[in-house]
Amino acid sequence: MRVDEIAIREFLHTRYPRLVAAVALVCGSRPAAEDAVQEALLRAWERSEKGEEIESLNAWVTTVSLNVARSGLRRVMAERRARSRLGRDFVPESSGDRIDVERALAALPRRQRETVVLRYYLQMDTREVAEVLGVHEGTVKSTLSRARTALAGALGETDTETEEANDRGTR
């Protein structure tokens, strides 16, 4: 597809709000998430102008956003710690009033957190999650399984039935 003004505006109004929210859930920083998604969108635009074919703008921007946020995550943490050590004002973006699921999500390893957010918040199927994260579909299923087990324990739920188990028979 061609990434032009129409495609960009459509993406901004349809995909951007939720994608920023999703990346923020993964990296724990709303400004970093906005920066990552904007950066990814800009790259897609420039690449398309240079003649590169981008099959799915949504998948492309999601992947690149997570790449940007992934390397940026450690920077965010470094900044927080450094500011704290230097005694500068720093207000964490999430307060102690986090709801359970957010706190449980934050405790997951990064890959599990990405997988959960893509699957349950952006409502991608396992094939789409695999494509975005650059892993095999089987890896997504096993990662989701581990994440669900951890989340079930943290949320006081019983993980008796998974959609991924059903997926195996239908996809």
Place this chain on the structure above:
Amino acid sequence: MALDERLRRELEGAAQPADPSGLYEHLIRRRERRRIAQRVQTGLLAVVVLVGSVGGFYALTRIFRETEETPPVASLTVSNGLIVFSREIPGEGDQLFATTPEWPDARRLTPQGRAVYRSPDVSPDGRRIVVVHEIPSFEPGLSVLATLLIEGGSPTWLTEPHVFRDPVWSPDGSQIAFAGSIEDPFGIYVLDVATGEGQPVPGTDEISVGHPTWSPDGARIAFEASMGSDTDRAQSWDIYSVAVEGSGMTNLTNTPDVSETQPAWSWVLDRIAFVESGPAEGTLLTMSSIGTDATTVYSGELSPANPVWSPDGTTIAFEGGSEGIVAIRADGTGLTALPDARGGEPAWQPLPEGVSLDPPPPPTASPPPQVGEDIGLGLRLCDVTSVRGTFLSAYGEGQSAVVGMVIKPGGSCPRGGLEVEGVAAIDATGDGVVDFASDPFICQGGCHAFAAPDVDGDGNDELLVQNVEFTIVGLKLFEVVPNEDEPALVAVTVAPPGDAPFGYEGFEAGEEPQFWIGGDAFIGDSIRCEATDAGRVLISMTGESRPHDSPDAQWFATETTFDLEGGELRVLDVRETVDDPSSFLTTGCGADLNLFD
């Protein structure tokens, strides 16, 4: 299913969708900042003239047939120096070559690979070349200034990635002037070679500018400039001169109907060669340093561009259409084509005593990418790249690691996709057929052999594969494990407990670590290998200057130190810094690592 529903519901509640109002306009502004790089290009009539010289070859043929009795230019000898120029190589981009009229073939100076080298200028002592250097991971339009030895080899970065055009050495070799933008706006800058600090030349940031050239005493800089719109191709360009500190800005040509561009100041004659372009074809002229006494050197069908003086001031070389670089005496006689000099952007300085370019530097790595190559794995690969190393010392010398992208049955070579399957393999015996391979792994945007550093100092090299090629370059580390039956090439994993004890996440136990290199004005990532008391270690560094675009910005960086043993990377230390991240420019593991060799 209750858990699934609860996760959906509560994530929906926890997430805070963003407001896209006004964001398109914000993206436009952000994009425009990057397009600064194209400002000079879009305005340069000379570029249009050069690119448009479709008939150049035939014209040149006619010209040289008519002038074949003309004796060769007497001053074009090795003793009068070496001409360095750029030439586009398919699949690699612009590369540097050197030639003299006495050499039958030009010699390549830059290593094979996908890095680009443009706009060379040779230092006054003839020992170093400054170039505009790009690697694929840079954002479009960004580059670094780098130097190479005149004998060729790998580049040394002088700067971080910014916008750079037309670098030129000062007469004493201590400074480099260039057109570009190390901060907004675009203008003429002067870089101190010793410190790497760049300062704008005042007054040059208010107009479209390019092609700086130094006066013989290093006090002034001449350059091309236009007061018109960046995008107005009909605008007129003139040649200006200004003192380095910004005083005495003077229009040397001042012709509203034609454009004068690409000045080159002779340090021997104190005259300026330049190209004049009007409605008709281009003309090569010279004038005095104050703009008087304009004299035509060449006017014809060669569409001259990018003139450069010989060191003794007797001759001018220039781009002459499709035939490449030609030379002519400053009095307009003796037009001569240089042998094997297809290319452009010539630079000309004496070859210093004691420097020998014979034999030419050997290529340091990969053959050009080939499509559909079978390297002995029973499947076809494309974009095959390789890097030499000693991956298992028992096999002796001549080993190489090979990386390619897998072509699915009935498929074509994948290009820039989100999910590409790559494979790495080792040719241990040096016979061109691989002996053992890795499991397939996922690459995003590309998949290339990157480097073969000995990360752990055990005498065997490891393999770094570039497996992400989107925003910054992602690297994956492989190691050869000498099993009893057959060696194996395995992706290195993070040993328990990862970096969790240090309070971080990112290098999790059991995962194959993803390393990043590259960056821009705000972010930076690098890896490097160092010898310590505890042995050789690998250090991953990542940092960010925050807040962006603020004078109060400060770099916040994290260094994670690993040692490698038995196919696992163990986190030894995590350290936070708020220092200037100059070490981000150390983008490799060991002196043997060259980007995209």
